[in-house]
Ligand SMILES: [Zn+2]
């Protein structure tokens with residue numbers, strides 16, 4: 164779940180204030196006019212790494228994901244206000260995911276479903292269709308958009324008016340979804356145009372999920388102006404849907420590398436995350452879905468380019484794999 168209650172925001176602000184106070188003397192006290200001179204070529208400034216991610220980064224992956232680790236950025240040590248600062252998680256090894264396999268085996272579902280609740284505008288409907296297409300490549304399984312569900316699913320006492328518009332409580336949606344989930348569903352994600360809140364004491368929530376029941380709901384409300392910034396809205400929608408569906412497939416937050424499965428405490432932290440899973444999380448998706456990481460990378464690169472999303476990370480990856488003799492489709 165990505166959330167930002169008022170207290171956390173205060174935490175972020177206090178954190179930024181502290182950081183500013185700490186950095187100010189450094190900036191003011193800089194004596195050397197050459198301090199901005201370029202560093203020698205072999206000196207690379209590396210941010211400190213998240214210590215609890217060390218064992219995760221060292222875990223041996225299958226070829227050629229092990230190789231891809233060379234290009235993955237270690238998860239940076241969190242700053243005040245960021246997710247891992249507030250929730251210092253231990254993370255989940257690939258081995259943990261395999262051991263967590265429920266007694267009856269993983270749910271057999273092979274299709275991910277998206278469903279709108281209430282009315283979406285034509286551009287929002289197109290956004291959901293585009294998201295579904297990108298998720299098909301992302302997970303290498305079928306993603307189907309179901310006919311929209313009526314907004315009466317959220318009764319009047321579970322709605323409230325804010326100065327910017329209406330908000331719906333997530334609970335009645337999350338209660339209704341398991342009964343509406345198709346038998347072959349690996350996950351069902353509801354999407355609303357209206358802003359969401361999880362309970363009376365919360366300001367809002369980007370989305371919420373019940374992973375055991377493989378259902379979730381997310382809102383498009385805070386994802387950006389579809390006319391002015393369509394690419395930002397698309398990348399935010401895909402990132403949230405991929406992250407939440409990843410949880411439904413059994414992946415916990417990633418602490419190993421910079422990754423779409425990192426926890427995020429704010430929109431800014433979420434926006435700074437890559438759209439792609441790291442090699443360790445790809446290994447987990449491989450365990451869960453049996454996908455071929457090389458074919459997947461090629462598919463995602465083509466689909467992302469087609470959608471105007473960034474593809475820069477694929478070029479060095481493909482070069483690395485090609486140089487190592489990996490057969491590229
Ligand atoms: Zn999460």
Ligand SMILES: [Zn+2]
Nearest residue numbers: 417422441444
């Ligand atoms: Zn990861």
